[in-house]
Amino acid sequence: MGSAFAKKDFADYDARNTAGILKDVPLFMHSTIAPATDKKTVSMGQDCEPIxxxxxxxxxxxxxxAALDPKSCWQPCLEAIRDQLGANYASLIVRPPGHAELGLIVSSAGEYRDVADYPTEIAAMCPFRGMPADRVVTVTDLLSEAEWRASTYYNDFCKDIQCFHVMAADVATKDGCTYALRVTRPEMSSNFDAQDRAFMNMLVPHVKRALNLHLSVHQDRKMISLYSRATAQLMVGVVILDQNGMVIESNAAATSILEMQDGLKVSGGMLEATYANDNRKLQRLIRDALMQTRASCLSITEGVSVSRQSGQLNWGVVVQSVLPDEWTEGKQRPSVAVFVRDMDGKANPSIKLAQQLFQLTPAETSLAIQLANGLSLEEAAEVLNIRLNTARAHLRSIFSKTGVRRQTELVRIFLNSVAWLGNK
Incomplete structure (x- = not known):
């Protein structure tokens, strides 16, 4: 399969040949106004330089x-916007859907960078409330200078922090949130002009895309985390290999299995079985999966049983090719998924959740869990320190509540339930 970039006629692209192309191309002229260094000193420079x-x-x-940052660090970007517009503050106010009066302010003002609450009483007074999304406005578009000076919002919130000239845009994201971008200058500076608006109008679509990108990436991370936790709680280890067979990722269950080095381990960055015969089989499956990935054919899935030095039941290992798409090229591309299951592992689901699902008492639930883990009724009674007759009475009650008639059927429905996905 050819490169996605080659398909788009970028095959000969070389960053070294184009490093200086964009460096001195002006988009438009902008009057640079130096930001305030304190509340009393404001530079009034009007030197023109191109943006x-x-x-x-x-x-x-x-x-x-910032959109791709898991910790969502927006301050460097806000600082760059503040510098470009000669402002004293650049802020992003986050308002969740259904809470128009609530929010969080992320601000940048030179050495001052902060995240703070956006109080309800302040939001209620803001003259920019209810603006059409993605539209750039200034205070003078909404109020006369006399009205602005007389407003409670200016006097109670803006005046003391030297926010006189304000340029604003509200950005609505696909999840229903509204993000308010605000840039301010002190009174001694000039008001935002047409060139400033032009810059902001070019920037706002990028802010919208970046915020939506952040939402998508954040949601993807959450979903991946949930899937990983679910497979770990089901005692399924997942190891991801790249196009060279090197380990690039493993979930918590797989990490625990590999750290035991009981039949499976990572050596030199590669997944290996301890015993030579098992390792030959495992490496053959991995090579086959990699060849299948390169050929872009249908995904293949094969399995192997891997012996353990401890003498416990073998690991059940499944190897599956991960088919690429045209954008998943480059280093450390996920190419093979290896699933590992402890066939003799004992699970310990949440007793509370099992009670809720099957409407059992705590004692009945504890017995059902022991039976699901392979113990006989006599062994379960001994582990739980109860009389055998008591265990039999619990089992009859469990049968009645779950609608099963045999112990093997009880174990089956219990193991197939979602009780194992609950937190302990």
């Missing part, structure tokens, strides 16, 4: 880096 494509690219790069 180049390179400068705009740097700001948008910071935007998308």
């Amino acid at each position: 180049s494509a390179e400068q705009f690219s740097r700001i948008t790069s910071l935007l998308y880096e």
Whole structure:
């Protein structure tokens, strides 16, 4: 399969040949106004310099880096916006859906960077409430200077922190949240002009895309975390190998299994079986899966039983090829998934959750769990320190509540239930 970039006629692209192309291309002229260094000193410089494509690219790069950052660090981007517009503050206010008066402010003002609550009483007074999404406005679009000076919002919230000139845009994301981008200058600076608006109008679509990207990536991380936790709680270890057969990821269950080095281990970054015969079989399956991946055929799934030095029941190992798409090329591309299950492992589900699912008493639930883990009724009674007759009485009650007639059937429905996915 050819590269996705080759398909799009970028096969000959070389960053070294294009490093300087965008450096001095002005997008438009901008009057740079130095930000306030304190509440009393404000530079009134009006030196014109171009806002180049390179400068705009740097700001948008910071935007998308923030979107992909698991910790969502937006301050560097806000700082770059603040510097570009000669502002004293650049802030992003987050308002969740259904809570228009609540929010969180992420601000940048030179050395001052902070995350703070956006109080209800302040939000209620804001003149920018209810603006159409993605529209750039300033205070003077909404109020006269006299109205702004007389407003409670300005006097109670903006005046003391030197926020006189305000340029604003509300960005609505696909999950229903509203993000308010605010840039401010002190009174001694000039108001935001048409060139400032032009810059903001170019920036707002990127802010919207970056925020939606952040939501998607964050949601994907959450989903992956949930899937990983579910497989771990079901005692299924998952090891992901790249196109060279090197381990690039493993879930908690697989990590625990590999750390035991009881039949399976990672050596030199590669998954190996301890015994030579088992390892030959395992490596053959991995090679076959890698060849299948490179050929872009149907995914294959094969299994092998791997012996353990401890003498416990063998590991059950399944090897499956991961078919690529045209965008999953490059280093450490997921190519093979290896699933490992302890066939003799004992599970310990949440007793409370099992009670809720099967409407059992705590004592009945404890007995059912022991039976599901393979103990006989006599062995379970001994482990639970109860009389055998008591265990028989519990079992009759369990049969009645679950609608089963045999112990083997009880074990089957219990093992197939979602009780094993609950937190302990």
